[in-house]
Amino acid sequence: MTGWRLLLTRPSDESAALSTVLAEAGVFSSSLPLLDIQPLPISDTQQAMILALDHYCAVIVVSKPAARIGLDLVGRYWPQPPIQSWFTVGAATAQILTDYGLEVSCPHEGDDSEALLELPQMREAIARPDARVLIMRGEGGRELLAERLREQGASVDYLELYRRGLPQYAEGALPERIESERLNGLVVSSGQGFEHLRQLAGSAWPELARLPLFVPSPRVAEMALAAGAQTVVDCRGASASALLTVLRETRPVL
Missing domain, CATH: 3.40.50.10090 (Rossmann fold)
Structure with a gap:
């Protein structure tokens, strides 16, 4: 090489x-x-999502910046995070959550939304009635993950934590x-x-x-x-x- x-x-x-x-x-x-990661100010609506974190049956974190910024935010309001299912697309993002003390599931093959949706743990997490899912991500991005989860009966909220700028x-x-x-x-x-x-x-x-x-x-x-x-x-x-x-x-x- x-x-x-x-x-x-x-x-x-x-x-x-x-x-x-x-x-x-x-x-x-x-x-x-x-990619220049620029944290976003947290709105009242987003603060309410964090305060209601225990109402979600699954939390999906789509990137390493989302993990770092999201966990910092969670730590402000939850000295001990609620017990729930956490998911990531990639192993590196999963490691950040694991180091924080969370139990995380992620695909072993393929770092994408399609692979995440195929996880048995994901299917199990959203199988309950009135399933609610929180997706921590950057501003904008793909809608596939939320669309597929909604098709399976889950309601989905986005917690957008940063935007990706182009450095000068x-x-x-x-x-x-x-x-x-x-x-x-x-x-x-x-x-x-x-x-x-x-x-x-x-x-x-x-x-x-x-x-x-x-x-x-x-x-x-x-x-x-x-x-x-x-x-x-x-x-x-x-x-x-x-x-x-x-x-x-x-x-x-x-």
Whole structure:
């Protein structure tokens, strides 16, 4: 895998952690964060959701920022969280909740909403009458999870905790970084991360679209292919281990 030279686009702290793991495996990486996590003020309605946390049969946390910000909020009002079912899409987010002392279920295969919906624990949690589910997430995002849960008879509330901004970079910063460090692969961890990649690339996107692009799910792969990316590799997860697995199976263009 030593031939890979990757651009990482996650928030700076997550990119730093991923870079360390990649370096241990002999993979060079350069970080250009394309997601700036900006916590949102909590409205009276959202405060009421937290105060009524024990009324939900399941709490779904969709990202690491949602876990960190959400748990901080829970701690303000619940010195001891109520006993209920907690779920995450990915293992890294689950670890944050586990470290907090919560019992968490997450898919072992695939870091996406579809895999989460297939969990037996999820089906069991919402099988009761008048099931209520709270989803902690960023501003906006996919509606699939809530739609499917509602189809199964559950009511769903969103607790939107942050928005994802694009950090400010000088014009041409992205292609210049790729050229100066001779990068031969791009890594994004979400659909919005990919959208920001295209936005920052600007007129250079057709050229950058020739580079292998590593994405976390079939949904993001479809987005990238529709936008003209020529080689899209679905890692079936956003974890470092998922990325390393596909890097071992994919030969870099040197």
